Amino acid sequence: MSLADYSKIVKNGLWTQNTGVVQLLGMCPLLAISTSVVNALGLGIATAIVMSLSNGAVSAVRNVVPHEVRIPVFILIIAVLVTVIQFVMNAFVHPLYLVLGIFIPLIVTNCIVLARVDSFASKNHVLPAMLDGLMMGLGLTVVLVMLGAIREVAGHGTLLAGLDLALGPSAKQFVITVLPGYKGFLLAILPPGAFIGLGLLIAGKNYLDQRAAAKQTIHPQRVEVAAT
Amino acid sequence: MRTALSISSRTAGVLLIFAVVGTALLAYTFSITRTTIEHNEELAKLALINQALPADLYDNDLIRDVLMLPADPLLGTDEPTPAYRATLKGQPAALVLEAIAPDGYSGKIKLLVAIRANGEISGVRVVAHSETPGLGDYIDILRDDWIKHFDRRSAAEYKAEDWQVKKDGGKFDYMTGATITPRAVVKAVYKALQYFEQHRAALFVTGSDAHQDRTPLPTPSPPQERDTINTSPDGKKFGLGLREGDAGSLRKFHVEPQEAKP
Numbered sequence: 001m002s003l004a005d006y007s008k009i010v011k012n013g014l015w016t017q018n019t020g021v022v023q024l025l026g027m028c029p030l031l032a033i034s035t036s037v038v039n040a041l042g043l044g045i046a047t048a049i050v051m052s053l054s055n056g057a058v059s060a061v062r063n064v065v066p067h068e069v070r071i072p073v074f075i076l077i078i079a080v081l082v083t084v085i086q087f088v089m090n091a092f093v094h095p096l097y098l099v100l101g102i103f104i105p106l107i108v109t110n111c112i113v114l115a116r117v118d119s120f121a122s123k124n125h126v127l128p129a130m131l132d133g134l135m136m137g138l139g140l141t142v143v144l145v146m147l148g149a150i151r152e153v154a155g156h157g158t159l160l161a162g163l164d165l166a167l168g169p170s171a172k173q174f175v176i177t178v179l180p181g182y183k184g185f186l187l188a189i190l191p192p193g194a195f196i197g198l199g200l201l202i203a204g205k206n207y208l209d210q211r212a213a214a215k216q217t218i219h220p221q222r223v224e225v226a227a228t
Numbered sequence: 229m230r231t232a233l234s235i236s237s238r239t240a241g242v243l244l245i246f247a248v249v250g251t252a253l254l255a256y257t258f259s260i261t262r263t264t265i266e267h268n269e270e271l272a273k274l275a276l277i278n279q280a281l282p283a284d285l286y287d288n289d290l291i292r293d294v295l296m297l298p299a300d301p302l303l304g305t306d307e308p309t310p311a312y313r314a315t316l317k318g319q320p321a322a323l324v325l326e327a328i329a330p331d332g333y334s335g336k337i338k339l340l341v342a343i344r345a346n347g348e349i350s351g352v353r354v355v356a357h358s359e360t361p362g363l364g365d366y367i368d369i370l371r372d373d374w375i376k377h378f379d380r381r382s383a384a385e386y387k388a389e390d391w392q393v394k395k396d397g398g399k400f401d402y403m404t405g406a407t408i409t410p411r412a413v414v415k416a417v418y419k420a421l422q423y424f425e426q427h428r429a430a431l432f433v434t435g436s437d438a439h440q441d442r443t444p445l446p447t448p449s450p451p452q453e454r455d456t457i458n459t460s461p462d463g464k465k466f467g468l469g470l471r472e473g474d475a476g477s478l479r480k481f482h483v484e485p486q487e488a489k490p
Contacts, residue, residue, distance in 0.1 A: 065246075066239045073246050080250040084257045091261035094268040186363065 009128060013135025020143025021202045025112040030144060031194040033103065035155070038163050040148030041141065043103040048137025050085065050107045054078045055121040055133030062122045074117045082108050112136065143201060150197045155189035157182025277312060277324050279369070280342035280351035286314030286321045295431065297325065302423035304328035304416055311431070320345045320432040323424060326355070329416030333408045334358045337367070341420045345432065352378040352417055364409035374410070377401060383421045391418035
């Protein structure tokens with residue numbers, strides 16, 4: 001694989017094929033968890049790790065798995081991997097587990113993991129497969145965090161609330177009160193807020209894409225200049 | 229025919245191998261992490277209890293001194309729940325029990341109530357709830373200090389009518405817009421206190437002769453024992469409302485109260 005292929009994987013994961021706003025896979029945890037930045041970040045990072053590892057594991061065994069039973073085998077691998085991670089985290093990094101623990105079983109149900117395993121990892125080498133998983137996961141993390149930020153500011157008027165749960169009481173100073181004395185806006189925290197927020201994010205992404213495409217057709221030479 | 233058979237048996241074999249390897253991996257991870265996880269969970273439980281009951285109020289191995297309380301309407305429970313007994317230098321210091329407020333705005337609110345031997349509440353914490361975020365969730369210590377109103381309150385200090393939110397004529401604050409939630413919590417805490425007062429003899433005095441020298445507990449009135457407390461499912465009477473399996477933890481209570489915490 002050339003460097004260009006790798007950068008294409010990165011770009012696909014973070015922008016072109018973004019899990020959260022393009023593929024729209026794994027909506028259930030996305031909408032449920034994105035009530036605050038800290039929650040969103042937790043789920044996003046956990047998903048990215050699981051996706052990277054499961055892509056790598058599936059890619060490593062891709063040549064011995066018969067095509068007909070690939071889905072059950074992939075599901076088995078993902079489930080085993082997630083459960084092992086859950087055990088290990090619970091045992092050896094308990095404080096982190098207390099924060100991320102509830103999200104980990106949710107990841108098994110996230111169809112984006114299986115989607116990437118089947119459409120990418122089962123056809124590629126281990127390294128690109130792991131990179132793809134990581135980038136898809138990070139792409140999801142970015143969307144989750146933005147959605148979490150929108151909902152947290154609109155709903156509570158704060159940012160990063162609950163960070164002390166993840167990083168200890170000293171992290172309480174990082175909590176930003178964006179709107180002091182804000183009474184809260186319940187709609188943003190309840191599920192409709194998640195749908196509205198996600199809709200805005202998708203619209204924003206499409207707007208940027210369209211603007212970029214329009215620029216390219218009007219000023220094709222500008223792109224050439226940038227490329228050289 | 230032969231190829232179809234060999235293909236399908238090969239496929240089945242691969243599936244089987246993956247299942248076996250996966251199970252083995254899981255079993256191995258489980259076996260090497262189990263003791264650490266159990267230890268961690270005990271620590272987490274203790275950390276939660278210590279929020280309601282300061283650690284300097286007791287010196288026993290609280291987490292192992294468990295009394296299983298049968299379901300009781302005063303506790304709002306419909307199945308046996310654990311109660312943790314704290315002792316200081318062998319003397320009963322406090323009791324930590326689980327109570328459920330069944331009438332929260334959206335379902336049950338699970339509480340941990342720590343009551344000191346003198347009948348004062350040491351602390352109350354919400355363990356689980358599903359109240360409206362941003363509205364009724366101020367009962368959670370992570371959101372607001374409201375729950376600290378219960379600290380040091382007792383049934384002796386506040387009369388029955390005081391155990392209500394101010395809107396209903398009681399002594400407890402509430403936040404406008406969410407009255408149902410605090411109302412449920414105040415009611416549940418008061419009921420837990422009543423349960424404690426009614427059963428304090430059974431909860432603390434354990435019928436053992438190991439500590440006969442200790443001063444007898446103040447028991448204002450004979451506990452109003454009810455059938456729910458003393459009858460096990462098979463009709464057999466147990467003095468403490470204990471199940472047979474709890475005898476071990478009960479015995480431990482008397483053998484090791486001097487075990488000081490580091």
